[in-house]
Amino acid sequence: MSQQMEQLNKDKISYFTNIAHEFKTPLTLILGPTGQLIRQKGSNDGNESLEMINRNAHYLLSMVNQLIDLHKIDTKNLTLKTAPFNLTELLDQTASDFSSLMQQRDIHLETRYRLTHNDVVSDSEKIHKILFNLLSNAVKNTPDKGKITLHVYQFSDPATGHLMQYISVTNSGSRIEKEESERIFDRFYRIPEQNQYTQPGQSSTGIGLHIVKELVTLLEGVISVRSLKKRGVSFRFYFPLSISDKQGTPAQQSQMPLSVEDIIPPFIPVDRDKPTLLLVEDNPDMRSYIKKLLSEKFNVAEANNGEAGYEIARNIIPDFIVSDLMMPICDGARLCRKIRESVELCHIPFLLLTANSSEQAYIESYENGIDGYITKPFEDTILMAQIDAIRKNRNLRQQKFLEEEMNLSVLNVGQSDQQFMKEVMDVIEKNYCDSNFGVRELIHQLNMSYTIIYKKFVSLTGVPPVRFLLLYRLKIAKNILKKNRNNNVIVSEIAYRVGFNDPKYFTRCFVKQYNMTPSSIIYQES
Helix, strand or coil, rough: CHHHHHHHHHHHHHHHHHHHHHHHHHHHHHHHHHHHHHHHHCCCCCCHHHHHHHHHHHHHHHHHHHHHHHHHHHCCCCCCCCCEEEHHHHHHHHCCCCCCHHHHHHEEEEEEEEECCCCCCCHHHHHHHHHHHHHHHHHHCCCCCEEEEEEEEECCCCCCCCCEEEEEEEEECCCCCCHHHCCCCCCCCCCCCCCCCCCCCCCCCCCCHHHHHHHHHHCCCCEEEEEECCCCEEEEEEEEEEEECCCCCCCCCCCEECHHHHHCCCCCCCCCCCCCCEEECCCCHHHHHHHHCCCCCCEEEEECCHHHHHHHHHCCCCEEEECCCCCCCCCCCHHHHHHHHHCCCCCCEEEECCCCCCCHHHHHHHHHHCCCCEEECCCHHHHHHHHHHHHHHHHHHHHHHHHHHCHHHCCCHHHHHHHHHHHHHHHHHHHHHCCCCCHHHHHHHHHCCCCHHHHHHHHHCCCCCCHHHHHHHHHHHHHHHHHHHCCCHHHHHHHHHHCCCCHHHHHHHHHHCCCHHHHHHHHHHH
């Protein structure tokens, strides 16, 4: 018994921790746009920001209401409040709460209504909560381009003659084992490895289905769940209704399924002069909000989970990555590890966004190789300042590296990038004297594509490969001139020794870089 109580307390702590974290995403999406509206004062973007605030405020309210309902269940204060209402309107309104999210993920909603009576008497608020939680659960567990079916019909109870309302919510793509179905309605219970399609602000807290069961029981109804043969899950419940005396509208028999398109289009740079930033965030509102903030300075590519983000990163080699931590399929921590383990991608600055403000999460994130860490909720100015600071610090290290002796420790990069730059320096060291050795030969010896090498050079050193090779040769020439200032060295010989074919071109490059002639170094230093 004591073990059960201990486990229950642990479950409660876990639940309220999950709820606290879930509060942070909608709070960011409320506070951020609010700050923008205050600064914009009547901008055309105002309506869009207000809609985002309204949508996330309502979600936050729904989570608070679940906490209140849980308390009412515990204190036996959950009661029915029956009144006439239009059932079709209630069904359509509840389904429409998820239309935006389903459109964004290309989930098809099919509704099948067979109603003999539209105007009925029951507790519409309780029915709405039941249906809302079941649809929310279905969306969480439906893959992109999947399908959800809302089946509604009425029948007469053979034993009592009462009008009975049947509702089922079925989603494709998931499965519940028998032993799990027996616990699915238990408070705080969450199926292990469930919700691989979960969207932020829609993650499982282990309470929604428990409240559903309690509400159905309050309605004197019955609810069950079962897995379908062709991979899918169906929640079904029925309960008694009374017929309203009000003359309502004719019952709706069917509704065409919604057909939508994926809202994340292929990435096409808008401005070739801007750097490219990859934004990996599974919450559509948060992704839209951050993209709007960053689009002035970056071409923003989008991904809704870490796995998709990694593939996009490999295709476009972005200049910067901003990623959420908690995501389905592949989270931000795993994405960062994959980026840092990739020779092609490990140079990319990585900023992590998270609702987890614990010291342990902070330490683990930096151990994974992130460059910056922001906790939700955050101000838009903080996000921009963090990105600017990461880029500025990297630029300062690059300048120091190029202006001094090209010491790799100055770059302060990860192990993979250190290894890459060491290999680059070794290849150049062995070949810089050869005037035929250029970028093409460097790429050949490194055995990597030009695009990847170009991106890595610019990210790590601040200059493209051809410029880096030139600076390296000039640096060697300058050191030779300093060491031989009393030996009557000939500048043209130094030019040939470091791989220049034309001494005049060498002198022009030297003057442009150091603002002095090669011979003046000998004169000034002597």
